[in-house]
Amino acid sequence: DHVATHPGGVARLLHYPGTDGLEQGFEAAGAVETVGIRPHCDFECFTILLQSQSSGLQVLSPDGSWVDAQPIQDTFVMNIGEIMTRMTNGLYKSTIHRVVQKSKTERYSIPFFFSVNYDAVVGPLPSCVTAETPAKFPSITAGEYIIERLKLAVRHNE
Numbered sequence: 043d044h045v046a047t048h049p050g051g052v053a054r055l056l057h058y059p060g061t062d063g064l065e066q067g068f069e070a071a072g073a074v075e076t077v078g079i080r081p082h083c084d085f086e087c088f089t090i091l092l093q094s095q096s097s098g099l100q101v102l103s104p105d106g107s108w109v110d111a112q113p114i115q116d117t118f119v120m121n122i123g124e125i126m127t128r129m130t131n132g133l134y135k136s137t138i139h140r141v142v143q144k145s146k147t148e149r150y151s152i153p154f155f156f157s158v159n160y161d162a163v164v165g166p167l168p169s170c171v172t173a174e175t176p177a178k179f180p181s182i183t184a185g186e187y188i189i190e191r192l193k194l195a196v197r198h199n200e
């Protein structure tokens with residue numbers, strides 16, 4: 043529709059080398075911090091992820107446990123991003139996920155982050171705002187929001 047006439051889109055080409063020897067005692071070794079990607083939500087509207095047949099991607103379940111998103115041949119994983127959460131006023135929740143590379147097999151993945159137009163103002167859609175659930179997020183352009191989140195992520199990794 044009108045917020046996706048010239049949408050932003052970014053793809054990452056990721057390679058996680060095999061981690062020989064980390065399979066046992068992985069968590070104890072504190073390797074979660076160093077091999078893979080820390081827990082995060084994607085910022086954009088949604089993500090389409092292609093992953094090789096080596097596992098590693100995990101999704102945080104509402105009960106607080108990490109669930110393996112086992113690769114399924116010829117399928118993509120879709121993640122809801124934070125812009126979608128904001129547009130739906132929290133109804134569609136962005137998924138917290140991480141990558142824990144503890145396999146001897148190397149892993150490749152290609153996430154494609156689909157944003158709406160960077161100059162589109164995103165905020166809770168009128169159909170998602172009611173008297174019982176007032177707007178939980180201010181409106182902001184998608185581009186400004188993504189820059190803000192990227193800056194935070196960079197600061198976090200310092």
Ligand SMILES: O=C(O)CCC(=O)C(=O)O
Nearest residue numbers: 054056093099141151153
């Ligand atoms: O490599 C993966 O499977 C996930 C990558 C990811 O979550 C990200 O780049 O935001």
Ligand SMILES: [Fe+2]
Nearest residue numbers: 082083084139
């Ligand atoms: Fe991600």
